Amino acid sequence: MPRSMRALVAAEVGEPADVLRLESLPVPAPEAGQALIRVKATPVHASDLHVLRGRYGFSAEFPTVGGHMECVGRIEALGPDTEGLRVGERVVAAAVPAVPGPQAAGTWQEYLVADTRRLLPVPDRLSDSSACQLAVNPLTALLLVTRELDVRPGEWLLQTAAGSTVGRLVIQLSRHLxxxxxxxVRRRGAVEEIKALGGDEVICTEDEDLVQRVAETAGPAGVRKAVDCVAGPVGAQVSQALAPGGEVVVYGALSTHRQTDPAALTIPLQARSVIYETKAVRGFWLNRWFGAASPEDAMRALSEVRGLVVDGVLSIPQGRPFPLERFAEAVALAESPAHGTKPLFVFEDGRDEEGGDEDDR
Ligand SMILES: NC(=O)c1ccc[n+]([C@@H]2O[C@H](COP(=O)([O-])OP(=O)(O)OC[C@H]3O[C@@H](n4cnc5c(N)ncnc54)[C@H](OP(=O)(O)O)[C@@H]3O)[C@@H](O)[C@H]2O)c1
Structure with missing residues (x-):
């Protein structure tokens, strides 16, 4: 095993493309209850970029290795007091730091140490692209639909940014259930794609009135459950469109992707509607969920997600691979309009080929 490795490190808070540097760091040693993972692939999420900008829900300690959420890799070594895992096993590491709690090691590096209670073995037929994206967006989709809102068969679920990775997974899971x-969606060009994916109704805010279209679609009973990751005026329209007693779970703020525009970070609610129609607007954050869930419950939920992906119920869009050296391109792609695919940092380990879920795209 080499003594040093490549890692993408930010020395200080700032714009990711400006502050990230490719550096050489010592390979860490696993302590009790930890595994050393040789990373194979890890995504670039917008939330990873918010961490580097100092605008996420927790503050990283700088210098920090980027990528705070998830990766797939192979167990290179196990520390003392570890059970049930073996060296060479391919695992997903849910690096998502719990809040409050210790910050996780960044994933944008060749090796990392992880708590073995947060490692999920994955079968070879699950590609690296799918496996490295399992722990955040598919889990979020599952938790939003089944646990946060407990949407029942036959019920309507209203969602924004339906073309996002989470949005697509919500559609697939909803069809299954x-x-x-x-x-x-915000672009007319996305409408047919969402219908083809199985979305029952699509509203395009480019040229349609969200509240009116929801009323026409759902009829007098209305829609009682919604998830929103856009916030701002769109989030407000979602709350307005809800039936009395309805609830919307807000889990993102894409209206101001870099979270710099205070007006777009605000969701202007109509007090009369919230009071007299007893509507609820509340948040969801996976980090907080991980902080509250027991390791067993977290692993149960992750295993459920793994099963849904392996069985083909959920198909995670194929990511676009980048070597660490091309981080500026990867970071730019992660937030560009209509990017369609998620940038992934990939590492060659020469030991096995890409897994086989051919249909994940
Ligand atoms: N709270 C949590 O724990 C949690 C967990 C996972 C994800 N998230 C959040 O969920 C959101 C989606 O994540 P993702 O990884 O699925 O995203 P993604 O795959 O990168 O896709 C982003 C999507 O958002 C759309 N979009 C961007 N800006 C928009 C705007 N101003 N108005 C409407 N739509 C907009 C894009 O539409 P175009 O195709 O038109 O560009 C694209 O479909 C993000 O905000 C992310 O931070 C939160």
């Missing part, structure tokens, strides 16, 4: 979806 017999839930009907009303999907909001």
């Amino acid at each position: 017999g839930i009907r979806t009303i999907n909001v």
Whole structure:
């Protein structure tokens, strides 16, 4: 095993493309209850970029290695007091730091140490692209639909940014569970794609009125459950479109992707509607969920997600691979409009080929 490795390190808070540097760091040694993982692939999420900008829900200690959420890799070594895992095993590491709690090691590096209670073995037929994206977006989709809102078969679920990775997974999961979806997109070009994916109704905010279209679609009973990751005026329209007693779970703020525009970070609610129609607007954050869930419950939920992906119920869009050296391109792609695919940092380990879920795209 080499003594040093390549890592993408930010010395200080700032714009990721400006502050990230490719550096050489010592390979860490696993302590009790930890495994050393040789990383194979790890995504670039917008939330990873918010951490580097100092605008996420927790503050990283700088210098920090980028990529705070998830990766797939092979166990290179095990520390003392580890059970049930073996060296060479391919695992997903849910690096998502719990809040409050210790910050996780960044994933944008060749090796990292991880708590073995946060490692999920994955079968060879799951590609690196799918495996490295398992722990954040598919888990979020599952938790939002089944645990946060407990949407029942036949019910309507309204969601924004339906073309996002989470949005696509919500559509697939909803179809599987017999839930009907009303999907909001911002571009007309995305409408047919969402329908082809199985979205029951699609509303395009480019040229349609969200509140009016929801009323036309759902009829007098209305829609009682919604998830929103756009916030701002769109989030407000979602709350307005809800039936009395309805609830919307806000889990993102894409209206101001870099979270710099205070007006777009605000969701202007109509007090009369919230009070007299007893509507609820509340948040969801996977980090907080991980902080509250027991390691066993977290692994149970992750295993459920793994099963849904392996069985083909959920198909995670194929990521676009980048070597660490091309981090500026990867970071730019992660937030560019209509990017369609998620940038992934990939590492060659020469020991096995890419896994086989051919249909994940
Ligand atoms: N709270 C949590 O724990 C949690 C967990 C996972 C994800 N998230 C959040 O969920 C959101 C989606 O994540 P993702 O990884 O699925 O995203 P993604 O795959 O990168 O896709 C981003 C999507 O958002 C759309 N979009 C961007 N800006 C928009 C705007 N101003 N108005 C409407 N749509 C907009 C894009 O549409 P175009 O195709 O038109 O560009 C694209 O479909 C992000 O905000 C992320 O931070 C939160």
